[in-house]
Amino acid sequence: MLVVPSKLSYWIIISMLFGLLVGWLAPDFGKAIKPLAMVFLRMIKALVVPLLFSTLVGGVAGHGDDLAAVGRMFLKAIVYFEVVTTIALAIGLIAVNIVRPGDGVSRASQDTNKGNDIAKKAITWEHELYAIVPESFFAAAAENQVLQVVACSLVFAIGVMKVKGKKFKRPILDFCESLAQIMFKVTGIVMYFAPIGVAAAMAATVGESGIAVLAALGKLIGTLFGALAVFILLVFLPIALLVRIPLREFLLAVGKPVMVAFTTSSSEAALPLAMESLHAFGCSRKVVAFVLPTGYSFNLDGTTLYLALASVFCAQVVGMELSVERQIVMMITLMLTSKGVAGVARAALAVLSGTLTQFDIPMDGFALILGVDAVMNMARAGTNVLGNCLATVVIAKWEGQFRTTAWQEEQDTQKEHDEEAMAEK
Template identity: 40%
Template sequence: MKNNKLFVAIILALIMGIIAGAINHYYFPSFQEEFSKNVKLLGTIFIRMVQMIIAPLVFSTLVVGIAKMGDLKMVGRVGSKAMAWFIIASLISLLLGLVLVNTLEPGKKTNISLEQLDGASDILEKTQNFSVEEFVKHLVPKSIFEAMATNEILQIVIFSILFGIALASLGRKGKLIISSLDTLSHVILKMVTYIMWVAPFGVFGSVAAAVSKHGFGIFSLYANYLIAFSVGIIVLWIILLVVGYLFLGKRLFVLLQRIKNPLLIAFSTTSSEAVFPKLVEELERFGCQNKIVSFTLPLGYSFNLDGSMMYMTFASIFIAQVYGIDMSLGEQLTMLLVLMLTSKGVAGVPRASLIVIVATCAMFGIPPEGIALILPIDHFCDMARSMTNVLGNSLATAVIDKWETKPINNG
C-alpha cells in the first residue's frame, strides 16, 4: 500500500512538473532562467540526500555479502557469472546502438546547428586529460575515504571486495565486524524509507526545470534523433524482458511490480544512482538473497549500464553523421570495443556518458565539439537510459540469484 501511494505521488509530481514548467516557459519567459534554476534545487536536494548514504550502503552491504558467503570459491563463482552477464549485456547494448544509428541515420536527417554550445565547454574540459593513465587512476582508489567522499562507486566496490575477502578469511575473529556492518546496512535501508518520500518533490523539481528551460519545441527540432533513440530503448527493453522471462518465467512480472518505483524515480530524476538504496530493498523483498544482492548490484552499477552503453555508440555515430564523416565497419567495431573498455572507468561520474562520447569522438577524428549537438536534448534521453540501467541491473541480480539457489517455480 505504501509503495502504491509513493508511486501515485511520483506520477502526480511528474505531471505537475510538466505543467508548471510549460506555464513558466510559454507564459513567463522573463522568469524562465530564474525559475528553472530555483525549482531544480528540489531535485538537487533529493539526489544529494540519496548520495549521502550510497557510499556507506555499498561498503557495508558488499562487505557483508562477501563475508556471509564464507566460501571464497562462491565469491569467485558469483563474481564470474556476474561479469560474464555484464560483458555480454554491454556488447549487445553497444551493438544495438550501432545497428540502429546506421539503419535509421538520424544525423543525416536532423536539421540542427552548433549555434548553442551551452555546457559543452565544461564537458570538453573534463575530457582533456582522459587517457589510459587517468582510467587506471580512476579504477584504483588511493584512499577509501576520498572515494567515499566523492561517491566513486567503482573505487568503493574494489576496496569493499578486498576488505570482504580479507574479513571472510578471518573466520570467527571477523564476526563482530560483520555483525556491526550488517546492522549499519539495515539502519541505512531504514533511512531510505524516509528519503523516498522526498522523491515526489525531487521529481517535480527536475521535470519542471527541464521543461521550463527547453519547452516542447525542442522535441520537434530533434524529432529524428528522439524517434531513433526511442526505437533503440524500446528494442533494448524487449531484449532485456525476453531474456528475463526465459530465466525468471512469470516471476518477471512480480519483479517489475517490485521495482516500479525505482524505475519511475530513475526516469524522472535522470539518476539510476538515486534509486540504488531503494533497489537493494526491493530486490530483497522480491526474494533475492541478501548476500547476492549486496555483491551483484554494486558491481552492476559499475559494469552493467545497458541504457548508457546503447546511447554511447548511438550518439557517437550520430555526431559523425551530422558532420558528414563516413566511418567504415572496421572503425565502428573498433569504436565499440573502445567504448566497452573506457566506459567502465567513469562509473559514477556525473554525465559520464557524455564524457566518454567526447573522448571517443576525439580518438576517431570526429569533432568533439559536436557534443553540443546533443546537449539540449540529453536530459530527456538520460531519463530513458537511467530507467533502462535500473531494469538491466535488477534483471541481472535476480537471474544470478536464481543461478545460485534452487530453481524458482516460474509458475
C-alpha cells in the first residue's frame, strides 16, 4: 500500500498557486528555483524502471501460464487506444476551425529558425520500431525508455512462465513482489517532496514564459484547454458511465497523479503514483503494469488533440487555408506519427514540426508556439495521465480483473497490517 501525505492534494494545489504568484511577481527568482523541480522529476524517474519491471513480471508471470490472456489484453488495449486518440484528433480539428486562434496573431518579431533543431528530429517507422525493441535492457533502463522497458519485462515474464518447476520461478516472483512493495514505499517518501517540486515547476514555467506572452497567445491556450475539457466531457465521461466505473471514487483515486502531471508538465512524474492509485482503486497489478505504461506511448489523448489544433493554428497564422480533405490527410498522418514517440525529447514538438514540413506550412506559427508550449504541455500531460488511468480501469473491467476476490483479500490483509502498525505506535 502506497503511503503518501494525507493532505497531499491540498498541498499540491497551494504549491501550484504559490508558484504561479512567484513566477509572475518575481520571474527571475522563479527561473532560478527550477532545479528544485528538476530534482523532483529526477527522483520520480529513478523509480519508474524498477516499478515497471517488478510489477509487470510479477503480475504476468505470477498469475498462471495464460499467454492468450496477455495477447487478448494487448489487442483490446490497442483497439481502445486507437479509437480514443482518433476522436481526440477530430475534436482538436473541429475546435481550431471554429475558434480560429491563429487569425490576426502578430508574427513580426518571431524567429522562424527557433524550431530548426526540433524539426530535424524526423519521426519515421524505423524510429517507431526502435522505440519498442532496445539494444540492451540496461540501456533502456538508463535512458528511461518506458516502452522498451515494458517490452523487455514482458518477454522476461513470458520466459518465467515457460520455466518448469516452482523452485526456479518462486525466487524470481518473490523478488519482484518484494521489490514492488519496497518501491511503492519509496514512492511515498519521494511524494513528500512533491509540493516543493510543483511550486518550483510552476514558478519556472510562468517566469520563463512571462504573463505578456501568455496574454498574447491567450486565445490559443484557451482553445486548447477548452477543447480538452470538451473531450473529457464528451468522451471520457460517457466511457466511464458506459463501463460503470464508480465515478467519484475514480476521480479521487486519479486526482493526485493528474495534478502531479499537470503541475510538473510531465506524465512520467505521475506514473509511479498512478500505478499504485489504480491498484488501490481495484485494478489488478497485471493490468496496471501492462496497460498504463503502454498507454504512455500509444494513448496520448492530450498530445494528439494538441497536435491537430497546433498544426492548423500554424497555417492560420500565415493566412493559409487548409481544405477539409487536406486536414483529414493531416489527421491520418498525425494518427500514425504520434504513436510510439515517447523516447524522443520534446516528442510532440518533433511530430508537429515534421508535420508542418510535410504539408509545406511555414514555421512562423511554430516559433510562436515554442513561447507557450510549457503552459500547453501542462494541459496535455494531465489529460494523457487521466486518459491512461481511465483506459487501465476499462481494460481491467473487460478482463474481469477489477476488484477481484484476490484483490479484496490483499486489501484486507494490508488493512490489518496498517492497524497493527498504528497500535504499536
